[in-house]
Amino acid sequence: MTDRSEDAERPTDETPSIAPDALAERLRSADDELTVLDVRDRDEFERWHIAVDGIEAVQIPHVRFVQAEATGGVTDLAADLREPIVAVCGHGEASAHAVGLLRDADVDARNLAGGMDAWADLYAARELDVDAPATVLQYDRPSSGCLAYAIISDGEAAVIDPLRAFADRYVDDVEERGAELRYAVDTHVHADHVSGVRTLESRTGAAAVVPAGARDRGLAFDATTVADGDELRVGDATLTAVATPGHTTESLSIRLGDVLFTGDTLFLEGVGRPDLERGDDGAAAAARRLYESLQEKILARPDETTIAPGHYGDAAESRADGTYAARLETVRDRIAPLSAAEDEDEFVARTTSDLPARPANHERIVAINLGLEDVDEETAFELELGPNNCAVADR
Template identity: 60%
Template sequence: MSVHSESDGSVPSVSPAELHELVAGGESLTVLDVRDRDEFEAWHVDGPAVTARQVPHVKFIQAEVTGDAADLVGDVPEPIVVVCGEGEASAHAAGLLTDAGLDARNLAGGMDAWADLLVGREISDVPGTVIQYDRPSSGCLSYLVVSGDEAAVVDPLRAFADRYIADATERGADITYAIDTHVHADHVSGIRAVAEASDAEPVLPELARERGLAFDARPLADRETLDLGGERLRAVHTPGHTSEMTAVEYDGLLFTGDGLFLESVARPDLEDGDEGAPDAARRLYRSLQETVLPFPDSVRVAPAHYSEAADRAEDGTYTASIGELAARLDALDMREDEFVEYVLADMPPRPNNYERIIETNLGRESLDDAEAFEIELGPNNCAATR
C-alpha cells in the first residue's frame, strides 16, 4: 500500500482508492472508525478481511493527556486505517497511534471522500466496450455501454453524471440513452442529470408511469429494443423487486438491476411494504424461473448491487454467468412457497431515506446536489438476505 503524508508531513494517509484496493484484495487490516456509535452502526467500511472497530474521537482526546492511545485499539491487525466524517478527527487519532508505534494511517477526506469514490472496470468478451462502475461505499453498480459512436448508461448515479459523459467522450461516443432498470430506492438516479448534461434520452420501464412518474422519459416496454451503434439493447420485464423492474439484455450480458444479484435475490417490500411483499415475492419467483433462468447458461449477469459476500469474476468485475448462479444460489432451486418464505425471512433494514429517494426518482421531490448526496449515504440493502 502506498502511503502519503498530510500537509504537515506528520500523519501518514491513504486515499479512498487505495483503501478500496486493500479491502477488495482481501488484505488483513483494521478500519478504526472514530465517529459516534450510531453513525458507525448505520454505515461503515467493512470487508471479508477487515476488522471494523469503533472508538469515539473523544477517547483519543483524553488519551492525548494520559498517553495511552495504543490501549484504545487493543490487539487488532495492522495496518490500522482511521476514518471519520471528513478526515480531520481521524488524522488526529492516527497521529497519536503513529506516535505510539503503531502502523496507522488516516483515510484522506474521511467517509465523505469514501462515498465519492467510483471505480470503473471493463467487462471482458463483449462487443464494443462495457464499463462496470463500482461505488464501494454503497455497493452500487452502474454501467456504460459503448457501441461505435453511441453509448448508453444503465442505472447511473446522479453524483457521478459527469463521469459517465466524460468516459463516453473519451471513447469517441455520445450518450444516446440514460436507462434505469426500475425506480431505485437506495440511491438518487442519474438519468435526468445525464440527460441534462448531454443529448441522452432518459428511459424508464413503462410501468413506472403507474407508480406516479412526474417527468418526461421514454417508456420502455417488455421486449422492446433500443438501437445502439449497430448493436441492440433489449428490455426484459422481470417484476418482483418492483412492479416495473426490467432487465436489459446486451449481446451476452443481462443487466438485471435489483432482480438478481451474485449472492442473493431481490427483496420484495420496497414498493408496497410488508403487506404487499408476499405477492411481490411470488412475482419475483416467476420472473426468475420463467424469464431469467431460461437464458443460456453462458449469459453473464451484471447486477446493480453487490455485497462483501460477492466474488469478482476473472476480469475483476462483479459479474457471473446464469449457469454459475443457478448452481450457486439455493434460492434459484426452490419451490415457490419455499422461495417466498426464504426471501421474507431475513430481510435487512430498508435503505436509508428510501421513501424520499423513491419520491425524488419519480420526480415528485426535488433535492439539490448536496441533499441528494447526503440522503443516499449508507449500504444499499436491496437484497433479500443479509
C-alpha cells in the same frame, strides 16, 4: 455538488495515509488482513461504515483518543486491534489525530485520506470482459456497492442505472471514446440512490428511458418508456428490455447479446428484496412475482449468460480485474434461493424473512426518482449515503 476530494488532498501534519482507491483495492484482496478503525460516534458508525467480509470494523470514538492522550492510555486502546489499522472519520481530520497517537505508540496505522466523504466520492470504471457487440464499462461505487454501466458501440452510447452524483463522469468517459450518449436507462425506480437519467438528458440531450410500469407508480416527468421486448439501438448493438418484476412491479433487466444487466432483480450473492415498494403486507405477493421472473426470464437462459448486477454486497466476490459479473451457472449454484430443490413457497418464505433495514431515506429517494420532489445536488448526495440494502443476501 461540493468537491469533497479537497479533503483527500489536504495535508494532515504529514500523517501517513491511504487514498480511497488504494483502500478499495486492499479490501478486495481476500488475503489482506487489516482493521478499519472508525472514530466517529456510534450513531454515525451504525448508520453507515466500511464493511467487507473478512475485514474487522471497530468503532472507538475520537473522544476516547483525546482522553487517552491525556492519560497515556493509547496503547491500551489499541491492544485488541489487529494491525495494520486504517482509521476513518467523516473528513479525515479526527482520524488523522488518532493515527498520530497510534503511531507514537508503535502501532501500524494509517489514515483514510478525506475520510468517509472521500470514500463516498470514489467511483471506479473498468472495462467488463464480455463477449458482446459493444464496449461495456462497469462503474463501481465501493461505498454503497452501486454498479452502473456504459455501453459504447460505433459512436453511440447508453448508460444503465446512472447515479446523479456522477453524471459528468459518464459524459466525459463516453466523449473520450468518441461516442455520443443516446440513452440514459433506469432498470427500475431506485430506492437507494438518486437516478441520473434526467440530469443526463438535460446535459446531453440523451433520452431518459424508464420502465413503462413507472407510470403506474406516479412518474411525474416526460420520459421514453420501454416494456418487455422493446429494443434500443446503440450503434451496432441492440439493448432489449426483459420484464423481471418482483423487486418492484416495473423492474426490467436489459439484454445485450449474452450479457444480462439484471438491475436489482438478481445479484451475485442474492436476489432483490420484495418489500420496498409495497411494504411488509405486499412482500409475499412481490416475492412470488420475483420467483416467476427468475425462473422464466433469467434462469431459463443459457448457462454462459453473463449476469451483470446493479449492486454488490459485502459477500460478493469480484473478478480478478475488480469487476463484478459472473456466468449464470455460477450464480445459480452460489445462491440458495435459486436452488432447483427450493419451490415457490420456500422461496417466498426465505426472501420475506429476517430482511435487513430498508435503505436510508428510501421513500424520499423514490419520490425524487419519480419526479415528485426536487432536491439540490448536495441534498441528493447526502440522502443516498449508506448501504443500499436492496438485496436478500443468501449464499
